[in-house]
Amino acid sequence: MQLYSYPTPNDVKVAIMLEETGLPYEAHLVTLDDTDVKSPEFLSLNPNDKIPAIIDPQGPDGGPLGLFESGAILIYLAEKTGKLIGTTASERAEIIEWLMWQMAGLGPMLGQLGFFHKFAGSEIEDPRPRERYIAEAKRLLGVLENRLEGRDWVCGAYSIADIAIAPWLNALDFYGAKEVVGWTGFPNVIAYLDRFLARPAVQAGMNIPPRP
């Protein structure tokens, strides 16, 4: 498997999945710089000019298969290996439901929070964008907090839903946003992230490919 990525929350999902499943892979560093993500070579793999992306040299039809969008990659790798996507159709449906919750909700909202709280958006005087994403981050953390009551992992057994969700929780630290979202008020989420970060495959995958 060929992995094209940089160690951001979306990208480490794929590295962690490759580590968890034991699939042999090579990681190639593609930085967030336009000269990388907007290069003709990378655009031929992902016309959406975002990392991560993969090439499976032995795709389902026998030839190479290129794939982008971290959620689609996680589902593909889970189906290829038969791992971390449940054992019944209803377990699979529930895992994909929470994976989509991350892809459409937690990831984009926390990403916007990072932009308005720490990066260029923090210079904007109008407080509404920052307040909006703080409120949405709090709401989503509350949803996760309730979901984790009595559960170690989002769908019972460890799955690709956790591999998608937990790296985004970790990003709050990098954004310096834990205090504004009231992090200490979410004990189930805190314990969940600790459990995730303690996994050897997570510890390895979080730094792949190594930053230059």
Ligand SMILES: N[C@@H](CCC(=O)N[C@@H](CS)C(=O)NCC(=O)O)C(=O)O
């Ligand atoms: N929905 C996409 C989002 C990918 C994404 O936003 N990637 C960021 C890094 S986390 C990126 O490539 N940024 C480069 C840019 O925006 O130019 C996925 O989950 O794969």
